[in-house]
Amino acid sequence: xxxxxxxILGATGAVGQELLQLLAKRHFPVSALRLLASPRSSGKSFPxxxxxxPVWAVNETSFDGVQIAFFSAGSEASLQWAPAAVKxxxxxxxxxxxxxxxxxxxxxxxxxxxxxxRPGHRIFPVGNCxxxxxxxxxxxxxxxxxxxxxxxSTYQSASGAGARAMQELLDQCKSVVEGxxxxxxxxxxxxxxxxxxxxxxxxxxxxxxxxxxxxQETRKxxxxxxxxxxxxxxxxxxxxxxxxxxxxxxxxxxxxxxxMREVYETFRxxxxxxxxxxxxxxxPSLAANRDEVLVGRLRRDNSNPNAISLFACGDQLRxxxxxxxxxxxxxxxxxxxx
Amino acid sequence: xxxxxxxILGATGAVGQELLQLLAKRHFPVSALRLLASPRSSGKSFPxxxxxxPVWAVNETSFDGVQIAFFSAGSEASLQWAPAAVKxxxxxxxxxxxxxxxxxxxxxxxxxxxxxxRPGHRIFPVGNCxxxxxxxxxxxxxxxxxxxxxxxSTYQSASGAGARAMQELLDQCKSVVEGxxxxxxxxxxxxxxxxxxxxxxxxxxxxxxxxxxxxQETRKxxxxxxxxxxxxxxxxxxxxxxxxxxxxxxxxxxxxxxxMREVYETFRxxxxxxxxxxxxxxxPSLAANRDEVLVGRLRRDNSNPNAISLFACGDQLRxxxxxxxxxxxxxxxxxxxx
Numbered sequence: 001x002x003x004x005x006x007x008i009l010g011a012t013g014a015v016g017q018e019l020l021q022l023l024a025k026r027h028f029p030v031s032a033l034r035l036l037a038s039p040r041s042s043g044k045s046f047p048x049x050x051x052x053x054p055v056w057a058v059n060e061t062s063f064d065g066v067q068i069a070f071f072s073a074g075s076e077a078s079l080q081w082a083p084a085a086v087k088x089x090x091x092x093x094x095x096x097x098x099x100x101x102x103x104x105x106x107x108x109x110x111x112x113x114x115x116x117x118r119p120g121h122r123i124f125p126v127g128n129c130x131x132x133x134x135x136x137x138x139x140x141x142x143x144x145x146x147x148x149x150x151x152x153s154t155y156q157s158a159s160g161a162g163a164r165a166m167q168e169l170l171d172q173c174k175s176v177v178e179g180x181x182x183x184x185x186x187x188x189x190x191x192x193x194x195x196x197x198x199x200x201x202x203x204x205x206x207x208x209x210x211x212x213x214x215x216q217e218t219r220k221x222x223x224x225x226x227x228x229x230x231x232x233x234x235x236x237x238x239x240x241x242x243x244x245x246x247x248x249x250x251x252x253x254x255x256x257x258x259x260m261r262e263v264y265e266t267f268r269x270x271x272x273x274x275x276x277x278x279x280x281x282x283x284p285s286l287a288a289n290r291d292e293v294l295v296g297r298l299r300r301d302n303s304n305p306n307a308i309s310l311f312a313c314g315d316q317l318r319x320x321x322x323x324x325x326x327x328x329x330x331x332x333x334x335x336x337x338x
Numbered sequence: 339x340x341x342x343x344x345x346i347l348g349a350t351g352a353v354g355q356e357l358l359q360l361l362a363k364r365h366f367p368v369s370a371l372r373l374l375a376s377p378r379s380s381g382k383s384f385p386x387x388x389x390x391x392p393v394w395a396v397n398e399t400s401f402d403g404v405q406i407a408f409f410s411a412g413s414e415a416s417l418q419w420a421p422a423a424v425k426x427x428x429x430x431x432x433x434x435x436x437x438x439x440x441x442x443x444x445x446x447x448x449x450x451x452x453x454x455x456r457p458g459h460r461i462f463p464v465g466n467c468x469x470x471x472x473x474x475x476x477x478x479x480x481x482x483x484x485x486x487x488x489x490x491s492t493y494q495s496a497s498g499a500g501a502r503a504m505q506e507l508l509d510q511c512k513s514v515v516e517g518x519x520x521x522x523x524x525x526x527x528x529x530x531x532x533x534x535x536x537x538x539x540x541x542x543x544x545x546x547x548x549x550x551x552x553x554q555e556t557r558k559x560x561x562x563x564x565x566x567x568x569x570x571x572x573x574x575x576x577x578x579x580x581x582x583x584x585x586x587x588x589x590x591x592x593x594x595x596x597x598m599r600e601v602y603e604t605f606r607x608x609x610x611x612x613x614x615x616x617x618x619x620x621x622p623s624l625a626a627n628r629d630e631v632l633v634g635r636l637r638r639d640n641s642n643p644n645a646i647s648l649f650a651c652g653d654q655l656r657x658x659x660x661x662x663x664x665x666x667x668x669x670x671x672x673x674x675x676x
Contacts, residue, residue: 149641149642150641153491155574169531173515174515176511177512189621189623192511193507193511193575193623194622194623195576195621196621197617197619201617202615202617205637206595206614206637206638207640208617215640230585230641232491232647232649234581234649236533236574236575237575237576238532238533238575239531247568276540276544279526279540279546281535283527283533284532285531285532296535297535297570299543300543300544302543302545302567302568303487303489303567307568311570
């Protein structure tokens with residue numbers, strides 16, 4: 001099996017660290033690994049397969065010889081460095097939102113829309129974490145008919161705002177437990193024992209940019225430009241798994257619970273957790289550090305004969321980010337596109 | 339002003355304690371206060387207006403001479419003792435679900451449906467906490483047209499499960515922060531850094547009993563037996579304020595954001611928190627220990643011209659329980675019905 005020269009830009013962040021672990025755990029065919037970050041983070045080092053690997057400041061020569069580059073350093077860095085990496089011959093798997101809506105890039109979840117990949121593609125954006133988890137929960141239902149409208153509410157973990165946000169949640173909990181006031185530095189509001197509307201700018205229509213991403217990306221990934229999507233994104237004091245409720249309306253009558261369960265039981269990347277008797281459904285404590293997106297609370301909507309409701313939960317750093325990127329790279333390798 | 343002999347059954351619980359504080363804070367006209375509980379909790383005592391007040395085990399003579407009895411000891415206790423208290427001449431304000439759907443009892447939120455109260459009524463159930471907060475957020479919108487359908491997702495605090503659940507959340511956070519495993523005794527799953535589908539039994543249609551209460555009580559309170567309601571109830575690691583998203587569909591076109599803001603700015607018991615520029619919306623840290631239900635994130639639904647979305651947050655122990663009960667009693671007194 002061929003081996004590849006791999007780079008990770010944003011190696012010190014929460015997604016970068018998850019990428020590092022997944023490449024080792026999944027025996028990704030790495031011949032050489034170059035860890036990259038902003039000058040601020042260079043000088044650190046991390047073990048990879050037992051070898052201490054330094055983090056370099058990204059520059060014009062960083063991508064020389066690199067065949068596969070994972071980016072997770074934010075949109076600005078992706079816009080600056082992705083074209084350079086492609087020019088040097090690399091394919092770029094980009095965890096930022098920079099190229100997601102570009103007509104030149106497919107927005108791929110391998111289990112759902114691999115057919116969007118074309119031979120000339122070089123930049124592969126990884127979708128918004130909430131959108132990916134929503135897609136994994138909703139896409140399997142398309143075999144029951146055309147999807148008409150989704151109404152979604154999210155319960156998003158601190159990891160979506162990065163490693164410092166996760167630490168802030170822990171620190172604030174410690175403060176509250178010890179009777180001190182929580183200090184907010186990463187989030188605009190306290191996150192411990194609290195929750196708040198996603199802290200991204202609100203557009204003229206009243207949607208924050210997280211919600212707008214979910215709406216747009218869902219349509220692109222599902223190849224359904226007319227799909228109606230309503231979503232409210234909320235941050236909750238959970239460490240690293242995102243949850244969501246989805247009300248899914250079809251063009252025609254909703255499927256039975258039994259039929260849905262059968263579909264989820266065989267759909268790759270999804271795990272059905274739907275035990276009514278034991279009152280056990282998807283939750284972050286079950287989904288964290290897992291590859292699968294958990295789906296449950298399946299029921300026909302009593303308010304609409306064409307709709308169903310579900311609850312889903314997935315690890316934001318895994319399927320919501322790093323894992324989906326690694327899966328794209330693995331599939332490109334398997335198909336000889338690298 | 340007349341003074342009344344008042345009893346609190348369930349005085350040692352989270353709602354009972356909140357009642358005790360509200361009666362003092364609101365200068366409720368109490369001539370004598372009798373604190374009651376199960377035999378297990380009797381023997382304790384609590385200060386009321388500077389006087390140490392003992393808790394007695396409830397029995398056949400507990401309601402002798404009582405004019406106003408607040409019940410918050412669960413449905414079983416309400417079914418057992420409410421008829422006895424009424425027979426002794428008391429009116430009963432009941433925080434359990436025992437009488438909520440009874441055709442002989444109105445399900446009253448004073449700001450919304452006081453007209454449901456009739457002279458012969460003696461038992462006044464206080465609605466489910468989530469239903470009350472939802473009603474406070476949704477009822478003001480009725481002036482824009484007939485409500486057709488609500489799609490709701492909740493973010494429910496530990497207080498909804500009582501004082502022991504609140505302590506469990508704190509204890510579990512302490513454990514996690516100190517590197518120990520959280521121990522669950524009240525909830526079936528860890529609540530610290532986690533969330534889960536509301537832990538009440540699931541019916542044949544797939545709804546848990548909390549959701550079913552919200553559906554039924556919403557229709558009764560709004561006097562809209564045909565209103566379509568879909569709801570998913572979720573517990574989150576928050577101490578005492580419930581939050582919810584609501585997508586509200588009208589029979590006709592949705593109102594403008596400006597029109598909705600105007601309505602919320604003047605509706606009693608609601609506070610508009612809807613600052614898009616500052617990204618400040620309702621959240622538990624703003625709603626806890628407040629009487630008002632906070633409403634914001636107002637927007638027209640991009641997926642349905644007849645719908646709007648909102649986010650609401652209210653103190654579960656205040657308007658969601660104790661406060662609404664005290665308000666009912668105050669209004670009954672003001673109207674000479676006690």
